[in-house]
Amino acid sequence: MDVKAAVAYEPGKPLVVETIHLEGPQAGEVLVEIKATGVCHTDAYTLSGKDPEGLFPAILGHEGAGIVVEIGAGVTSLKPGDHVIPLYTPECRNCAYCLSQKTNLCQAIRATQGKGLMPNGSSRFSKNGTLIHHYMGTSTFANYTVLPEIALAKIREDAPFDKVCYIGCGVTTGIGAVINTAKVEAGANVVVFGLGGIGLNVIQGCCMVGANKIIGVDINPSKKALAEKLGLTHFVNPQEVEGDLVAHLVELTDGGADYSFECIGNVNLMRQALECCHKGWGVSVIVGVAEAGAEISTRPFQLVTGRVWKGTAFGGARGRTDVPKIVDWYMDGKINIDDLITNVMPIEQINQAFDLMHSGKGIRTVLTF
Ligand code: NAD
Ligand code: AHE
Numbered sequence: 001m002d003v004k005a006a007v008a009y010e011p012g013k014p015l016v017v018e019t020i021h022l023e024g025p026q027a028g029e030v031l032v033e034i035k036a037t038g039v040c041h042t043d044a045y046t047l048s049g050k051d052p053e054g055l056f057p058a059i060l061g062h063e064g065a066g067i068v069v070e071i072g073a074g075v076t077s078l079k080p081g082d083h084v085i086p087l088y089t090p091e092c093r094n095c096a097y098c099l100s101q102k103t104n105l106c107q108a109i110r111a112t113q114g115k116g117l118m119p120n121g122s123s124r125f126s127k128n129g130t131l132i133h134h135y136m137g138t139s140t141f142a143n144y145t146v147l148p149e150i151a152l153a154k155i156r157e158d159a160p161f162d163k164v165c166y167i168g169c170g171v172t173t174g175i176g177a178v179i180n181t182a183k184v185e186a187g188a189n190v191v192v193f194g195l196g197g198i199g200l201n202v203i204q205g206c207c208m209v210g211a212n213k214i215i216g217v218d219i220n221p222s223k224k225a226l227a228e229k230l231g232l233t234h235f236v237n238p239q240e241v242e243g244d245l246v247a248h249l250v251e252l253t254d255g256g257a258d259y260s261f262e263c264i265g266n267v268n269l270m271r272q273a274l275e276c277c278h279k280g281w282g283v284s285v286i287v288g289v290a291e292a293g294a295e296i297s298t299r300p301f302q303l304v305t306g307r308v309w310k311g312t313a314f315g316g317a318r319g320r321t322d323v324p325k326i327v328d329w330y331m332d333g334k335i336n337i338d339d340l341i342t343n344v345m346p347i348e349q350i351n352q353a354f355d356l357m358h359s360g361k362g363i364r365t366v367l368t369f
């Protein structure tokens, strides 16, 4: 079928919105009509050419929501008409990783997903016979896309697509990092580096679990007001701190953070996030994606003296199990998504959405079809 898609032809170049070809779903696959998609910083990272797994041409996008149109042979858990959220971290419930119950990193289709292909090693997208790659197994910057059955969470039908698409990455990553990965407890003091689409969700996760001090670090002061609405107690602009930022944060947290989160993707800040943690027990979680080749460092003494360095992908969430519950939280008014979606525009304006992200204006842009 013909589909409307934003194609990434080359690193660093604007996307081209055009008609391309999409093959129907094969065995174990599902055709989904995408109704809305968010733009995450990771899409910009891959488009920049700094992602070692970035392939071109490709259909980017991994924060979508839509409706099942057609199912391939053997698909049993979904039917046409079901409302779904695509999962870049699938949940097969059968691989050693899923069965371990120690991680959400299902590996059933990870190898082909990283090569921009469906599990059988081919792509469903093409233009004039030339292959176009899938991206993160989701490719939500198209009005129709094909995904493996295990990469779709079935959600309730009254949830608005242009809001719950954000649960496909940012909301789940931020709240999940707090609840699943760090397991922040009531009364904890927390420092969050980066108050963008991910960091603000870390803040609302911390607020949900009853954290005490929730300190946000960002160089953009325009992020403060919304962060405070979501539960931030202290805003720190590193450019206004006299002296050492880490020492300032340790003082603010009465000896160090119980938990810190790096939500930017900067290895220097990852070090600061670790080192502002409390001696003996502070846990620092890396959420940000740093460019290829970048490395983290600290004095081993930081770990010897009890600080713990962790990372999280998709907030440690098992998508098919956890995403429908997070949709319920939104529908029940337990989490705020509406205020974080600061721009909604048609897919034709997708390059403007990337410009907005780079300018630091707004939080999330959602594109509709
Ligand atoms: P964003 O652009 O919305 O937010 C980044 C924030 O960091 C902005 O508020 C910006 O002002 C701030 N910032 C930039 N440089 C800074 C500095 N030197 N000091 C302090 N603040 C600074 O991006 P996002 O969508 O929130 O994504 C954040 C990071 O998380 C990205 O690296 C993204 O790739 C990654 N990410 C990871 C996962 C995961 O599963 N691990 C999921 C989604 C996104
Ligand atoms: N391909 C990159 C890594 C990108 C990355 O870390 N992706 C996160 C999700 S970011 C969503 O916005 C993730 O889930 N990682 C786990 C995985 O298996 O990809 C690189 O550096 O190679």
Ligand code: ZN
Residues within 6 Å of the ligand: 040, 041, 042, 043, 062, 063, 169, 170
């Ligand atoms: Zn993302």
